[in-house]
Amino acid sequence: xxxxxxxxxxxxxxxxxxxxxxxxxxxxxxxxxxxxxxxxxxxxxxxxxxxxxxxxxxxxxxxxxxxxxxxxxxxxxxxxxxxxxxxxxxxxxxxxxxxxxxxxxxxxxxxxxxxxxxxxxxxxxxxxxxxxxxxxxxxxxxxxxxxxxxxxxxxxxxxxxxxxxxxxxxxxxxxxxxxxxxxxxxxxxxxxxxxxxxxxxxxxxxxxxxxxxxxxxxxxxxxxxxxxxxxxxxxxxxxxxxxxxxxxxxxxxxxxxxxxxxxxxxxxxxxxxxxxxxxxxxxxxxxxxxxxxxxxxxxxxxxxxxxxxxxxxxxxxxxxxxxxxxxxxxxxxxxxxxxxxxxxxxxxxxxxxxxxxxxxxxxxxxxxxxxxxxxxxxxxxxxxxxxxxxxxxxxxxxxxxxxxxxxxxxxxxxxxxxxxxxxxxxxxxxxxxxxxxxxxxxxxxxxxxxxxxxxxxxxxxxxxxxxxxxxxxxxxxxxxxxxxxxxxxxxxxxxxxxxxxxxxxxxxxxxxxxxxxxxxxxxxxxxxxxxxxxxxxxxxxxxxxxxxxxxxxxxxxxxxxxxxxxxxxxxxxxxxxxxxxxxxxxxxxxxxxxxxxxxxxxxxxxxxxxxxxxxxxxxxxxxxxxxxxxxxxxxxxxxxxxxxxxxxxxxxxxxxxxxxxxxxxxxxxxxxxxxxxxx
Amino acid sequence: xxxxxxxxxxxxxxxxxxxxxxxxxxxxxxxxxxxxxxxxxxxxxxxxxxxxxxxxxxxxxxxxxxxxxxxxxxxxxxxxxxxxxxxxxxxxxxxxxxxxxxxxxxxxxxxxxxxxxxxxxxxxxxxxxxxxxxxxxxxxxxxxxxxxxxxxxxxxxxxxxxxxxxxxxxxxxxxxxxxxxxxxxxxxxxxxxxxxxxxxxxxxxxxxxxxxxxxxxxxxxxxxxxxxxxxxxxxxxxxxxxxxxxxxxxxxxx
Numbered sequence: 001x002x003x004x005x006x007x008x009x010x011x012x013x014x015x016x017x018x019x020x021x022x023x024x025x026x027x028x029x030x031x032x033x034x035x036x037x038x039x040x041x042x043x044x045x046x047x048x049x050x051x052x053x054x055x056x057x058x059x060x061x062x063x064x065x066x067x068x069x070x071x072x073x074x075x076x077x078x079x080x081x082x083x084x085x086x087x088x089x090x091x092x093x094x095x096x097x098x099x100x101x102x103x104x105x106x107x108x109x110x111x112x113x114x115x116x117x118x119x120x121x122x123x124x125x126x127x128x129x130x131x132x133x134x135x136x137x138x139x140x141x142x143x144x145x146x147x148x149x150x151x152x153x154x155x156x157x158x159x160x161x162x163x164x165x166x167x168x169x170x171x172x173x174x175x176x177x178x179x180x181x182x183x184x185x186x187x188x189x190x191x192x193x194x195x196x197x198x199x200x201x202x203x204x205x206x207x208x209x210x211x212x213x214x215x216x217x218x219x220x221x222x223x224x225x226x227x228x229x230x231x232x233x234x235x236x237x238x239x240x241x242x243x244x245x246x247x248x249x250x251x252x253x254x255x256x257x258x259x260x261x262x263x264x265x266x267x268x269x270x271x272x273x274x275x276x277x278x279x280x281x282x283x284x285x286x287x288x289x290x291x292x293x294x295x296x297x298x299x300x301x302x303x304x305x306x307x308x309x310x311x312x313x314x315x316x317x318x319x320x321x322x323x324x325x326x327x328x329x330x331x332x333x334x335x336x337x338x339x340x341x342x343x344x345x346x347x348x349x350x351x352x353x354x355x356x357x358x359x360x361x362x363x364x365x366x367x368x369x370x371x372x373x374x375x376x377x378x379x380x381x382x383x384x385x386x387x388x389x390x391x392x393x394x395x396x397x398x399x400x401x402x403x404x405x406x407x408x409x410x411x412x413x414x415x416x417x418x419x420x421x422x423x424x425x426x427x428x429x430x431x432x433x434x435x436x437x438x439x440x441x442x443x444x445x446x447x448x449x450x451x452x453x454x455x456x457x458x459x460x461x462x463x464x465x466x467x468x469x470x471x472x473x474x475x476x477x478x479x480x481x482x483x484x485x486x487x488x489x490x491x492x493x494x495x496x497x498x499x500x501x502x503x504x505x506x507x508x509x510x511x512x513x514x515x516x517x518x519x520x521x522x523x524x525x526x527x528x529x530x531x532x533x534x535x536x537x538x539x540x541x542x543x544x545x546x547x548x549x550x551x552x553x554x555x556x557x558x559x560x561x562x563x564x565x566x567x568x569x570x571x572x573x574x575x576x577x578x579x580x581x582x583x584x585x586x587x588x589x590x591x592x593x594x595x596x597x598x599x600x601x602x603x604x605x606x607x608x609x610x611x612x613x614x615x616x617x618x619x620x621x622x623x624x625x626x627x628x629x630x631x632x633x634x635x636x637x638x639x640x641x642x643x644x645x646x647x648x649x650x651x652x653x654x655x656x657x658x659x660x661x662x663x664x665x666x667x668x669x670x671x672x673x674x675x676x677x678x679x
Numbered sequence: 680x681x682x683x684x685x686x687x688x689x690x691x692x693x694x695x696x697x698x699x700x701x702x703x704x705x706x707x708x709x710x711x712x713x714x715x716x717x718x719x720x721x722x723x724x725x726x727x728x729x730x731x732x733x734x735x736x737x738x739x740x741x742x743x744x745x746x747x748x749x750x751x752x753x754x755x756x757x758x759x760x761x762x763x764x765x766x767x768x769x770x771x772x773x774x775x776x777x778x779x780x781x782x783x784x785x786x787x788x789x790x791x792x793x794x795x796x797x798x799x800x801x802x803x804x805x806x807x808x809x810x811x812x813x814x815x816x817x818x819x820x821x822x823x824x825x826x827x828x829x830x831x832x833x834x835x836x837x838x839x840x841x842x843x844x845x846x847x848x849x850x851x852x853x854x855x856x857x858x859x860x861x862x863x864x865x866x867x868x869x870x871x872x873x874x875x876x877x878x879x880x881x882x883x884x885x886x887x888x889x890x891x892x893x894x895x896x897x898x899x900x901x902x903x904x905x906x907x908x909x910x911x912x913x914x915x916x917x918x919x920x921x922x923x924x925x926x927x928x929x930x931x932x933x
Contacts, residue, residue, distance in 0.1 A: 008784045012773070019772040218768035222829070225732045225762040227754065228785040391735055 420556025
């Protein structure tokens with residue numbers, strides 16, 4: 001790689017960007033004018049609005065039903081509120097209130113407590129949804145409180161007790177949070193989110209233009225036929241995106257900084273009291289660099305993959321939404337960074353910013369966050385370079401849409417990855433919206449309906465509709481007899497492996513307690529007998545889910561090769577459970593199930609394996625309740641770690657035998673064919 | 680010099696079937712020679728040329744430029760090749776001089792050399808008036824001239840021009856045709872494609888006719904005229920197309 005050429009490409013891309021007025025506007029001019037308008041403009045408008053409202057005052061009707069000296073005192077106190085008109089008599093009160101001619105109606109009544117003390121009650125009728133009504137209420141309440149003090153003072157004096165008698169406890173506030181930390185709380189919440197959005201929006205525009213835009217304007221091929229290396233092209237463009245989003249973020253940050261500083265000065269608080277956390281800003285900039293590089297690489301690969309700018313924007317959309325949701329984690333109170341969370345992109349930066357702003361940053365969090373982000377960054381760059389070397393990606397042409405009619409006759413066209421994904425999303429939506437509501441209504445029947453109606457049946461309907469043979473597509477045929485006991489034997493160690501994986505995940509990202517509780521509820525539903533639980537949790541899902549995932553969905557990805565199909569189906573299977581904590585073990589399980597089907601060409605294998613796995617889960621929680629086999633379990637109902645190594649060993653052993661058996665099967669059938677030919 | 684040997688390029692279609700855009704195509708183009716790749720739209724001209732420019736990988740067969748294999752020595756191929764097609768556009772926001780210097784740098788041409796070349800070429804192709812204008816303000820003919828200079832900025836021994844005169848007015852087209860002749864006289868190997876028979880007649884030393892990805896006929900114009908017993912290139916082309924259709928029918932019969 002020639003770095004001089006990379007720099008040459010970088011320089012040219014920047015020149016071009018700078019000549020594009022839209023880029024200039026969105027990255028530089030917009031942020032410079034946006035924040036002053038938002039912060040200063042809005043806040044001054046708000047305070048002006050408030051003054052205006054106070055000046056306008058309110059009209060209040062007071063209905064005094066007591067008419068003694070104290071109630072009169074209350075009314076005269078209320079009359080002291082500036083700009084308030086207090087009327088004691090009026091007709092059509094309700095009508096006037098409805099027309100908003102009056103903002104509140106105060107009705108004064110009284111009652112006596114059990115100890116014989118007279119209490120004045122002031123009922124305030126007002127409209128809280130109305131700003132003026134809310135303001136009126138606030139002023140009335142504070143004035144009534146002042147009046148109460150006066151009345152209490154009077155009462156105490158008549159009894160010969162000093163007024164300070166009521167002040168038994170005085171609370172003195174001493175906040176140890178520095179003013180920087182107070183600012184930090186405020187900025188720690190919203191700044192991470194804003195910064196992440198800025199990086200993406202600044203980078204996205206340029207990234208879209210740099211490859212998808214070049215495809216659209218037909219300039220990419222000019223570059224590709226030149227003697228510049230593909231790596232050099234990718235790197236030059238990547239640096240350009242990074243630079244533009246870095247400039248965008250920097251200008252945004254500076255603009256925010258000056259706007260807020262100005263705002264605080266306007267608001268009248270002295271600079272010393274609310275000093276701005278400038279050091280934190282510098283740290284944030286450093287932490288931002290890996291994130292900027294990551295987004296640059298991801299955006300570049302999206303742009304490279306897309307046929308044109310419109311398509312690139314369509315792909316960026318979901319990415320931005322995911323990034324947005326992950327970055328919003330800083331809004332959640334009580335969510336703090338841990339070493340485990342520091343591994344998850346975006347969430348880690350978002351929480352790290354919060355730590356930095358609160359001046360509680362831990363160096364290990366800082367390093368893990370930056371390290372893991374850089375790691376992902378490198379992967380994304382490699383993917384982009386790979387894409388740049390893939391002709392079918394660079395020259396993707398508009399795909400013809402295939403009519404439903406031709407789908408029926410073309411098996412290959414029907415089982416395309418796109419339709420697989422479409423089916424999966426439809427099934428997921430049905431599962432989420434319909435299945436969950438059924439289960440909420442009645443757990444047992446709901447589970448059964450979900451499995452049979454939403455997961456199992458649609459597969460057969462679709463196959464029927466498109467005139468496909470279910471037996472052949474879903475591999476509804478028995479496997480060689482030896483495989484049945486082998487799969488059963490494999491299921492035990494696999495269960496331990498999957499469970500240990502779940503425990504490992506739990507160790508890094510601890511499950512919330514409520515979650516564990518709800519999971520326990522699933523494996524021993526109510527007071528059902530164990531046989532029915534097995535039917536519901538083990539047998540039904542084994543048949544229905546395997547039909548859908550290994551039988552049907554895996555078929556859509558077989559064009560990519562055996563392993564790609566197994567892994568994609570397993571990932572979709574893992575996601576289907578809509579459960580972040582079980583995602584990894586379920587996916588691993590899915591890979592095993594897919595492998596069994598691929599090797600034996602029989603869905604029976606994965607159904608049996610799935611049944612064994614879920615059945616074991618049910619049995620273990622059943623045994624746990626009965627407090628049997630304590631040696632296998634650790635504190636907190638976990639499997640003991642010592643089970644893992646022997647299980648791994650056993651699993652590999654059984655897998656080896658299974659492989660041998662099925663390889664022999666293939667050879668045998670080949671031999672049979674040869675014999676047939678010979679005859 | 681270009682050597683194409685039993686080149687095949689297949690594309691997967693949405694229905695899952697494979698489309699053969701180039702089918703066992705073989706031909707050569709030597710130095711001091713202008714070879715015309717002649718065929719109707721969709722005959723496989725552009726696909727063949729894209730393979731030669733290394734942006735497409737051949738499905739099977741080989742192709743070499745100056746002895747370098749397009750599959751395994753793509754970097755060397757690109758260094759020795761000047762390539763122009765309807766898909767090699769120019770950056771709208773850069774000036775002519777900036778673009779030419781940029782590509783000079785990408786091809787590792789020293790700055791003073793590429794500046795001199797830009798000067799000479801601008802003289803030759805009558806480009807001095809718009810050398811510092813941005814591409815977005817240029818006409819189609821002006822842009823094509825810039826593209827031509829861009830493709831030869833590194834003085835490559837082999838030139839591939841995919842329909843270099845498409846959509847141009849007579850004067851500009853003539854200008855470019857005479858430039859191609861000059862390149863040949865300098866000893867370069869030039870392969871150009873067209874579906875305009877008159878241009879092929881005027882310019883080509885040898886004609887390679889392709890149809891549906893396959894080679895129809897190859898040779899100097901005179902030779903093709905004798906083979907087809909026709910004078911006009913249009914008629915010669917139709918003659919060979921009919922001949923290949925008949926062969927296809929015969930193949931199906933047996």
